[in-house]
Amino acid sequence: MDTAIYADILWEIRPKTVIEFGSNRGASALWLADQLTTFGVANAHVWSLDINPVTDLADPGRTFGFCEVANPAASLGPEDLQALPKRLLMIDDASPLGRHVLAVLQFIDLITDPGDYVIIEDDILNQLGWEEEYQGGPLEVLRVFLAGDTAREAGPRCQIYHACCDIFGRNVTLNPERYLRRL
Numbered sequence: 337m338d339t340a341i342y343a344d345i346l347w348e349i350r351p352k353t354v355i356e357f358g359s360n361r362g363a364s365a366l367w368l369a370d371q372l373t374t375f376g377v378a379n380a381h382v383w384s385l386d387i388n389p390v391t392d393l394a395d396p397g398r399t400f401g402f403c404e405v406a407n408p409a410a411s412l413g414p415e416d417l418q419a420l421p422k423r424l425l426m427i428d429d430a431s432p433l434g435r436h437v438l439a440v441l442q443f444i445d446l447i448t449d450p451g452d453y454v455i456i457e458d459d460i461l462n463q464l465g466w467e468e469e470y471q472g473g474p475l476e477v478l479r480v481f482l483a484g485d486t487a488r489e490a491g492p493r494c495q496i497y498h499a500c501c502d503i504f505g506r507n508v509t510l511n512p513e514r515y516l517r518r519l
């Protein structure tokens with residue numbers, strides 16, 4: 337389901353830059369770049385970053401690198417990111433620990449512009465009752481972020497992109513209410 341939802345988003349927003357936190361073996365980055373090529377998005381680039389970066393895949397359309405999501409700005413300077421072509425799609429598929437998701441959201445808040453898109457993966461661990469294991473998980477920090485209590489200023493920063501969450505029925509996705517659009 338979410339593969340189809342992703343394809344829908346890529347087709348609609350045609351991002352020039354995708355930044356993914358959490359590479360594993362690199363499969364999602366390969367897929368994202370291939371989708372963008374298939375959809376004819378010229379010169380799109382996928383940056384896939386991980387605490388254990390992929391080192392055995394090379395391709396002009398994607399770059400793998402290091403990032404510890406506890407402090408993303410240590411690996412990615414906001415000034416470097418400002419130079420990347422827009423529109424930007426950011427995906428957090430790294431650590432679901434509450435404090436890590438918060439660090440990623442604060443970073444996203446700093447570097448995204450209105451019209452950019454954000455996907456937070458793995459959110460259903462709260463619904464599964466696993467939040468203690470994951471320091472609260474992402475649910476509470478996402479609630480605060482969506483309410484607008486961020487480092488930069490008060491007021492909502494993102495809105496839920498319901499058109500994507502609800503393609504197969506209300507929140508029939510593994511990322512319920514976690515497809516977001518920057519205001």
Ligand SMILES: C[S@@+](CC[C@H](N)C(=O)[O-])C[C@H]1O[C@@H](n2cnc3c(N)ncnc32)[C@H](O)[C@@H]1O
Nearest residue numbers: 358359360363364386387403404405429430431
């Ligand atoms: C679910 S996997 C990513 C899967 C990948 N996006 C895919 O679909 O093929 C999660 C990844 O997050 C990385 N990770 C875990 N903790 C991290 C941290 N603190 N900082 C950065 N990456 C982290 C792990 O090394 C792992 O590769």
